[in-house]
Structures are given as C-alpha cells and as structure tokens.
Amino acid sequence: MSDRVFGGIGLALAVFFIWQATLIELSFITDPVGPRIFPIIIGIVLGLSSLVVLLRPDPEPHWPAARRLFEIAVAVAVMVAYAELLPEVGFVIATAVASAFLTWRLGTTPLWSVVTGVSISVGIYVVFRLILGLSLARGPLGF
C-alpha cells in the first residue's frame, strides 16, 4: 500500500514538474535544446518509474507506531525552530537547547540531558569557534 501511495505521489509530482517545465519562459538567447527539454525528459523518467512502483509495489515497509512518528515530527519541529531562532538567540544557547532535547528524546534522563546539551554546545563552540575560527551565529550576548 505504501508503495502505491508513493507511486501515486511520484506520478502527480512528475505531472506537476512537466507542467511547470512547459511554463519556463524562453529568453532571447537560445540553443537548439532550450531550457525546457531536459526537465521534461526528467519528468518523463520520474513519471514512468513512479508508474512502475505504483503497479508493482514492493512488500510493505515497517512503519513506526504513531507515537514514534509523532516523536520524529516533534524533532523536526525542534530543528525548524532551531534554524529560525539561531540568528536571534545565538549559537550556544540554541544549540544547547536543541541538543538537550534530542538526547532526551533518544533516552537520556532529563537531568543528564541538560548536562549533555550544554557540553555538546560548549564543546562545539570551543572547537569550531575558538580553535578553528569558524563563524557561528552570534546572539545578543555575543556567543
């Protein structure tokens, strides 16, 4: 069933991709192929392979239970928040919070998660900022 859904989505994606490719505006500079043909070829390959997956699906993969899916969704949300907030609050704080959360969800006890999160954050800061001189996001506190 998963593969049929997957093939269906792939097929829709291929149609959308080809449709968008035909809308690419042409410029006054041009070559015999133009900017549209290559994406259209790819769209056709995408569509054909999706069709095969749809018609001849593999055995069902092992999907995690709903709780685990929720867990992954929350982790994604944390990473998105991390990406958005990194320039606002600075590297050390954002990283400590995000890594504490991740290690907690992977099974570290709450107290140790905080310790681990702070250590990871400070460790990376020391190695990459202080030793290697990489530019990391600076927050209002300067780190």
Next chain:
Amino acid sequence: MDALSSLADGFVIAFSLENLFLALLGCLLGTIMGALPGLGPSNGVAILIPLAFTLGLPAGPAMILLVSVYYGAMYGGRISSILLNIPGDEPALMTTLDGYPMAQQGRAGEALALSGVSSFVGAFLATWGLVFLAPLLVQIALLFGPAEYFALFVLAFATLGGIASRNQAKAAFAAAVGLGISTVGVDGQTGVPRFTFGEVHLYDGIDFLVAIVGLFALSEVFIFLEHRGEERGDGKPGKMEIGRIVPPWGLISGCIPTMLRTSVLGFVAGVLPGAGASLGSFLAYSTEKRMVDRKATFGTGDPRGVAAPEAGNNAAAGGALVPMLALGVPGSGTTAVLLAMLLALNITPGPLLFQNNPDVVWGLIAALFIGNFMLLLMNIPLVGLFTRVLLVPPRILMPIVAMISFVGIYGISGSSFDLLMMVAFGVMGWVLRKLDVPLVPVILGVLLGNMMEANLRRAMTISDGDWTALFASPLSIILWTIAVVGFVLPILVGPMIRRRMAMRRDEEGAVQD
C-alpha cells in the same frame, strides 16, 4: 614512466607539515567514524565537507583530509563488526561473519590485527592500481566529446543501483528526483529562472552540500529516533576483551594468498560502475569461501574469512576513486560526496584535472599512500583506543552529528533558509530510506545534473539539433549499450545475488559505502 615521476612530485607536496597533519587528522577521524555504528564513510565525509570548505582549506589539503577520512572509515568499520557483531558501515557487513565468532573465542585482538593488516594490503595495492589505471583511463576520456559524456552520465545513473539493486524503478526514480532538483535555479545557458516559484533563495539553485548533509547525516538521526529503545538504538557495550593484539606470524602468512586474491577482486569491483565496496567485500568473501574453505570453517571464526572481506572492501574503496578522478563520474556514495567537495572548490574532475591540477591529483594519491601507513600503525597498537569510542552511546552521538551538520551548513551560507532546506532533505531522506529508495542516485543527480544537461545541450548545438548525434560515434554506442545492459541485468540476475547477500542486512540499507 610518467605516472611514477608525477607520483614523486605528489610525495613532495604530501610531505609538507600541514598535509601530513591533515592526513593524520583525517585517518583518526575516519577510523572513529567508521567504527561508530550509524556513521559510515559517506555520511562521515558528508559532515566534514562543509567544515573543510568553511575553514578555507585550498583544494589539495582539503581533498587530502577527506580521502584520509574515507580510507580511515573503511578501516574503522571492521572494529564494531568484530567486537559487537554490528557492522560499523555497510561494507564491513561481511566481516561480522567470521570476525565476531573469532572474538567470541577470545581472539578479538588477533582478528582486529589481522583485519588491520588485510585492510592495509587491500588499500595499498588498490592505490598502486589507481596510480597506473587512472592515467590510462584519462587517455580514453580525452576522446570523449559532449555526446559521449552525456552517454557516460546516463551509464553512471543506469548502473548506480548496482547489480544487487532491489528495485530498478526506485533507483530510476531517485536519479530523476536528484536531476530534477539540479534544474532548480537560473539556467546556466540562457539565464532564465526555472522552478524557482519567485523565491529569491532558489535562484542560485539548491546547494548540493545542503542536500548531501541533509540526506545522509540528518536522516540517520531520524532513523535512530525511530528505533530508540530497540537493540539498535542503545549502544550495548557487550564484552570487550581484546586478547593479544600482535598476531602470530603464521596467522598472517597463512592469509597472504587470500589477501592478494581478494585485493585484486575488490579493486576491480571498485572500478566498475555500480559495484562499490559493499559488493567488493561480498565478492571477496564468497569467492574465497568457494576456493579455500575445504573444511567448512568459514563462518565459524576462520581468519581467512576476516582477511578476505577487509582486503576486498579496502581495495574497492581505492578502486572507486579511479572513475571519480579520471572521468569525473563517481561509482559509489562516498566518491559522489568527494566529487561534491571538488565541485565546491571549483575543480572539475575528469581528464583535465590531471592536466590542470596535477598537484591536487598526485598530492592526493601520495597522501593515500602515507595515510595507509598511518592507518596501519594507528590500527594495530592503538586499536584499544578506538574500541573505547564504541562506548559512546548513540543517544549522545546523534545530537552531536545533527549539531555539527547544522554548524557546517550555517558556516557556508549563514542563512536560516539553507538550514530549513537541510531539515527538509533530512525528512525526505528518512522517508525514502523507509520506502527502500536508494539515496546515492539522488545525490549524484543533484551533483551531476547541471553537467549532464550542459553536455546534452552542447552536443545538440554542435549537431544543430540533430538528436541522432547522441548515438553517432562507436564510443557512444558502446557506452549506451553498457548503460542499457547495466540497467536491465539487475532485474534478471538481481534476485539471485541478493539471496546470497541477504544473510544479514539492515532494513534501511539505502546508504551505501
């Protein structure tokens, strides 16, 4: 012997203090990454690329660092295979078959030392193979025009699923997704935006480093979140008695013929498109079993069963560098990632690389030789040190991996948009791995898409729009034929090979060497 004198020049470059230090660092990091289950050569190198890039290393030293990591990871993969019966990376899978039984008999130290020596023999011979074969291949590649290059790219994609590919439709799907992603952005030939939907960030296209780190490194974090609490999620220390680390000479000398045979086999498997290190070690093990296993001791802790896959996979790792350097078309996941590094440094691999940047190529090859000796020294006396690393549980390791990925990508662009994109690629990688869609073709598509399209359009411009020009020369007909055979063959013989390889395999095996 041109190759030898170029190699001597390479040694002069590699022997600078900075390069020696980078090689040492790379070997050390690589061995650790290889040893840790969940981090293999491809995602290990992927995490380090943005770092090498933001540190502003020039091309030569950056490549020396990364190939040392690559070789190191190939060595390191065996450690957890032998001690924990968990392969540190996919090519080390076959090493568990005899390595773990040896460890159970209290001969873990011998197994580690022997596999270290076999890794050295495999990698050392393969590096010699690289020295002589790559320039030959360059001679052939110089005959390639745009039409032949286009056919070569098609060949690379067609064979990438590998002879053991489970589902060619999914491999083709993955390649198309990657190629589709590469078309996003301003078209290089006519200057019109494609698939940007008015988003300014997309005009430059999607950075392949973002795609690589997201697909390889972040998806691994999600896999671990999913499996938390199951045996794979928790690092179980197991028993770690190493025993003696200096193997008796008789043990090593008894395995020398095995090592030599399997090195050759592994090297060939590495050079051929669509094979790679995993298949190299599998072929090495099964051939050796058929040839010398008269008393049926393979699988019960036979030293030759440890030597064979290790020599095989390390030789294949060296072999896989040949098409990457000489043709600019990688045949495996990790070499695709290395290619990404070269492209990020504005160096186009292929025949011109040998002419324009001989210092990079030969410095790199010389560094491989030096790295090999370092790895041998590091992996025999210091192996106890690396086994400690295995005690770091994934629940701590995985957040580190995630955070270093973010640091690397943020260091390149300093934009939150790229980080969001990376998270999206991480989720995509996780879903694709669950559905058993291979990730390497996606990466390769993102990497090579622009060059593939440029060659197609150049060929068409030369022929003035005549599509039959793609099949005009004998060389391109040969390439097309191999591509078709390479795509169809796995459908016919794949199930058979897979059944033999299926002894143990991860459910999410889509990240290959």
